Structures are given as structure tokens and as C-alpha cells.
Amino acid sequence: MSFTADRLLLFGATGDLAQRMLLPSLCALDADGLLDSELSIICTARSEMTDSEFRNFARAALEKFLPADRRGGMAEFLNRLRYQPLDATTLEGFDELAEKVGQPEKGLAIFLSTAPSLFEPTIKGLQHSGLANGNVRIGLEKPLGTDLGSSCEINDAVASAFPEDRIFRIDHYLGKETVQNLLALRFANILFEPLWNANHIEHVQITVAETVGLESRVDFYDDAGALRDMVQNHMLQLLALVAMEPPTSFDAAAVRDEKVKVLRALRPIGEGESVTGQYRGGAVSGKIVPGYDEELGRDSDTETFVALKAHVDNWRWKGVPFYMRTGKRLSERVTEIVVRFRHIPHSIFDAKTVPNELVIGIQPEENISLTLMAKVPGLDRDGLSLRPVPLDIAMPDAFTGTHRRIAYERLLMDLIEGDQTLFVRRDEVEAQWSWIDGIRNQWSSEKLKPRTYSSGSWGPSAAIALAERDGVSWHE
Structure with a gap:
């Protein structure tokens, strides 16, 4: 639907995501003049607050989580915010919420961040109050279920009120600059695409490593585990972007069509192709930390680490393994994609050659590094000396004068303006869950x-x- 909303309704507005990401993203966009002056932001959560009390709450979050140089015009932004308390388990408060939202002149964008059990009653409340009628689109923050069945139930509930072209399923990794740059790297440069196949690529590695433990996500994480928390969404989206065929255009339907083909081509994980782990006490960054069972306060079989060997069974990738690993309390915080090219078929040099390697760093640093073989300076009387040399592109250095944006800035703008390209379609979600459920069933058996x-x-x-x-060898 081609409209730019003039109302934004944020559910879960007092939660951790809103404090760390959503409110700072909106304030930063406003400081850059990217939010329309007519946009009104209505926030809702269970907590009883007045507009003034919520603005004070939001101010504290911005001062804590948004860099000072991006807070220009913070007072004006805070004045955009209005607040309405709501218990989403009952229909009673939705009429008051609708009154607070008012009648949009152009349209309403809803950002729904809630527990899976609240999706259905929230959708019913939106329908009951008329907030699902007319020019309305909805953004859905994960988790969207715990398996294929529960995901379908949530999607069915949302689909009862919103058509697919008004549903924006969020994976915040798709809002990261370097993830989007992966598309530019592949499809805007003739250098890589002719080599981007099984004839020239030996394997691909995808690593999402965290140094933190449970933090404030104790109950959610113990129910989910690393496979459902990270692999099902973030890592499979990265794999799809690496492995997808060139879309016909940079259009939401074209891009997502190609991603879902990859997800449906994933071979079921075989015996010996998965490893799970759970951290115990140790030292991270020089600090002694407890084990998972100590943090949880009880024994648990939940995995905090997963490593997988995956295959995409299509013409382009036949025989190329995709190694994926993710975990908590690991050695360092890093998210990266490593593309390892094959050895040269014949070397004319006595010196050992090393295959070329493309490393796409996503966090904490956004960079691209291509390792090439080069001659070591010298007279080389006994033959050329060679060694691998990295060609590095540090994104902040390549584009000086630009802000390092929060991933949600792009996603919130796209939700308000109606661009679905960086959002996940229902058939993608279901293909992801189908593959993940197969792994979990294997673990169980x-x-x-x-x-x-x-x-x-x-x-x-x-x-x-x-x-x-x-x-x-894993890239470290």
C-alpha cells in the first residue's frame, strides 16, 4: 500500500526493545529531519503512566542509549509522544487506545512487540476498536512462534485482520548496513557474481558469537535456546542472502521470491551434522562469569551453542557446505560471513598459495576484507616469496561523515513508508521453521x-x- 503513515502506534513501549532500540531510532530519525512533521507517535504498554510521565521515561532511555551527538531536537521529539496504558489480554482498553490514536489523515503504522501468547488477543482488540481498518499496516517483532504449528497460528491470527501486503515481519539483522551491503556486493559488481557458485567456492561460514549470558532474557531464552533464538531467523536470513539467485529487480517481491527458494532447498540436517553446547563458568574479557545452570538457578537441557553443517541442494550450491555456529559466552562478540574460494587448479610457484577469502564483518565492526596472494618484496633469487594480503574496506572510513545507524532506523522508516523489501514474508518464515523443526525432531530422536x-x-x-x-578451520 503506497501511503506514508501519519500515525505510529508502538506496543510494548516500556520494554527493553523500546528503550534500547525503538525510541532511540525514532529520535535519531527525527533529529535528521527524516520523520514527517505531521507524524504522531502513540505508545502503549501495561504500565499506568500519563503522557508527561512517559515522556520522562523516554527521556531517560534516550539519555542512556542514544549517543549525545544524535539527540538534536530531543525535546521536540518527546513532544510527539503520547501514551495510553493497555492490558492487551482484554478488549476493554482498546476503545480508549483507538481514541488516543485518533483518525489518521494518511494512515496508521503499528509496531507490535509482544509475547507470542498475546498476538491473537491483540489482533482481536485492534479489530474490535477499528484500528485494523483502512490504511493500516502492522510490523511484527519476533518471536513469531516456537515451531511451525505455533507460527502458523500467529500468522493466521494476523492474516484474519491484515492482508500479506500490510504485514511487515521484522528481522532486525536485515536493517544492518553490512547485511544490505551484501546485496550490493553481489549484484552491483561483476567481479563476484560469475564466481559465486560451487565451481569456485569451497565453503561458506556464518558466525554469530556473543559474549553475554542470559541477562534479562532468562525465561524466554530457556524456552527458546540458540537454535530458535538465532538460527531460525537471523542466521537463515544471512544464509539466504548469500545463496539466493539474482532477483529481477530490487523489489520486495523479487528479493523475497529468491530467498524463499533457498530456504526450501535446504537439505535436512543429517546425523553428525549438528553440535549443541551449554556454557559453564569461565572468564570472558578477563571477568569471571557463572555457568548457564548457575544463572538459571536450575538444571536445564537448553542449548546455548549450536554448530551446523548445512547444504543448499540446487544447481548453484551443490556440494558446498555452509557451516553455521552461534552461541553465548563465547570468546568474542562477532557476526561475520566468510566465503572461502577454491584453491587455484595449478600453481606455477614453489611457494605455497592460500585460497582467496572474502570476509564480511557485520558486528561489532562493519567491514569487508578480501584476501589475495601477493609477492613479498625482495630480490627473490630462489623464487618468488608469496603471502596472503588482505584488502580491507572499513565502512566508516569509506563513507566518512555518515552516522552509524541503528538497524531499526531503516526498518521503522520502511514500516512508516510501506517498503517490504527488508521484511520477511510468511512463506519464508514457514520454510525456516520447517527446517528448524526437522533439526529439533532429530535431536529428540x-x-x-x-x-x-x-x-x-x-x-x-x-x-x-x-x-x-x-x-x-573456523575463521577466528
């Missing part, structure tokens, strides 16, 4: 229990063996 690993390490030794038995 094999009675697989997480292996322990020390905090501050790179996970269980079995994860190293998963790659090394193919002659592959």
Missing part, C-alpha cells in the same frame, strides 16, 4: 544433550571437529 563448554571459549570441541573432519 537421538536424545542429544548439549555438551558443556567453558565461558570465554569458542564452544565445545565437537564444533571444531565438525568442520575439521572436512579439512576446514
Whole structure:
């Protein structure tokens, strides 16, 4: 629907996501003059607050989480905010919420961040109050279920009120600059695309490593685990962007059509192609930290680490393994994609050559590095000396004078303006869950229990063996 909303309704406005990401993103956009002056932002949550009290709450969040140089005009932004308390489990408060929202002149954008159990009653409340009628689109923050069945239930509930072209399923990784730059790297440069296939690429690695433990997500994380929390959404979206065919255009339908083809081509994980782990006490960044069971306060079989060897069974990628790993309390915080090219077919040099490697850093640093073989300076009387040399592009250096934006800035703008390109379609979500459910069923049938690993390490030794038995070393 081609309208720019003049009302934005934020559910879960007192939650951690709103404080850390949503309110800072909106304030930063406003400081850059990117929010229409007519846009009104209505916030809702369970807490009883007046408009003034919520503005004070929002001010504290902005001062804590938004850099000072991006807070220009913060007072004007805070004046945009209005607040309405709501218990989403009952229909009673939705009429008052609708009155607070008022009648949009152009349209309403809704950002829904809530527990999976509240999706259905919230949608019913929106329908009951008329907030799902007319020019209205809705953004859905994960988790969208715990398996394929529950995901379908949530999607069915949302679809009862909103058509697919008004549903924006959010994966915040797709809002990151370097993730979007992966599309530019592949499809705006003739250098890579002719080589982007099984003939020239030996394997791909995707790593999402965290140094933190449970923090404030104790109950959610113990129910979800690393496979459902990170692999099902973020990592499979990264894999799809790496492996997708060139779309016909940079258009929401064209891009998402190609991603879903990749997800449907994923081969079921076989025996010995997955490793799970759970961290124990150790040292991270020089600080002694407790184990998962100590943080949780009880024993648990929930995995905090997963390593997988995946395959995309299509013509382009036949035989190319995609190694994925993610975990908490690992050695360092890093999200990166590593594309390892094949060895040259014949070397004319006595010196050893190393395959070219493309490393796309997503966080904490956004950069692209391409390793090439080069001659070591010298007279080389006994033959050329060679060594791998990285060509680095640090994104902040390449584009000086630009802000490092929060991923949600792009996603919130696209929600307000109606661009679905960086959002996830229902068939993508269901293809992801179908593959993940297959892994979990295999773990259950094999009675697989997480292996322990020390905090501050790179996970269980079995994860190293998963790659090394193919002659592959994880990039570290």
C-alpha cells in the first residue's frame, strides 16, 4: 500500500526493545529531519503512566542509549509522544487506545512487540476498536512462534485482520548496513557474481558469537535456546542472502521470491551434522562469569551453542557446505560471513598459495576484507616469496561523515513508508521453521544433550571437529 503513515502506534513501549532500540531510532530519525512533521507517535504498554510521565521515561532511555551527538531536537521529539496504558489480554482498553490514536489523515503504522501468547488477543482488540481498518499496516517483532504449528497460528491470527501486503515481519539483522551491503556486493559488481557458485567456492561460514549470558532474557531464552533464538531467523536470513539467485529487480517481491527458494532447498540436517553446547563458568574479557545452570538457578537441557553443517541442494550450491555456529559466552562478540574460494587448479610457484577469502564483518565492526596472494618484496633469487594480503574496506572510513545507524532506523522508516523489501514474508518464515523443526525432531530422536563448554571459549570441541573432519578451520 503506497501511503506514508501519519500515525505510529508502538506496543510494548516500556520494554527493553523500546528503550534500547525503538525510541532511540525514532529520535535519531527525527533529529535528521527524516520523520514527517505531521507524524504522531502513540505508545502503549501495561504500565499506568500519563503522557508527561512517559515522556520522562523516554527521556531517560534516550539519555542512556542514544549517543549525545544524535539527540538534536530531543525535546521536540518527546513532544510527539503520547501514551495510553493497555492490558492487551482484554478488549476493554482498546476503545480508549483507538481514541488516543485518533483518525489518521494518511494512515496508521503499528509496531507490535509482544509475547507470542498475546498476538491473537491483540489482533482481536485492534479489530474490535477499528484500528485494523483502512490504511493500516502492522510490523511484527519476533518471536513469531516456537515451531511451525505455533507460527502458523500467529500468522493466521494476523492474516484474519491484515492482508500479506500490510504485514511487515521484522528481522532486525536485515536493517544492518553490512547485511544490505551484501546485496550490493553481489549484484552491483561483476567481479563476484560469475564466481559465486560451487565451481569456485569451497565453503561458506556464518558466525554469530556473543559474549553475554542470559541477562534479562532468562525465561524466554530457556524456552527458546540458540537454535530458535538465532538460527531460525537471523542466521537463515544471512544464509539466504548469500545463496539466493539474482532477483529481477530490487523489489520486495523479487528479493523475497529468491530467498524463499533457498530456504526450501535446504537439505535436512543429517546425523553428525549438528553440535549443541551449554556454557559453564569461565572468564570472558578477563571477568569471571557463572555457568548457564548457575544463572538459571536450575538444571536445564537448553542449548546455548549450536554448530551446523548445512547444504543448499540446487544447481548453484551443490556440494558446498555452509557451516553455521552461534552461541553465548563465547570468546568474542562477532557476526561475520566468510566465503572461502577454491584453491587455484595449478600453481606455477614453489611457494605455497592460500585460497582467496572474502570476509564480511557485520558486528561489532562493519567491514569487508578480501584476501589475495601477493609477492613479498625482495630480490627473490630462489623464487618468488608469496603471502596472503588482505584488502580491507572499513565502512566508516569509506563513507566518512555518515552516522552509524541503528538497524531499526531503516526498518521503522520502511514500516512508516510501506517498503517490504527488508521484511520477511510468511512463506519464508514457514520454510525456516520447517527446517528448524526437522533439526529439533532429530535431536529428540537421538536424545542429544548439549555438551558443556567453558565461558570465554569458542564452544565445545565437537564444533571444531565438525568442520575439521572436512579439512576446514573456523575463521577466528
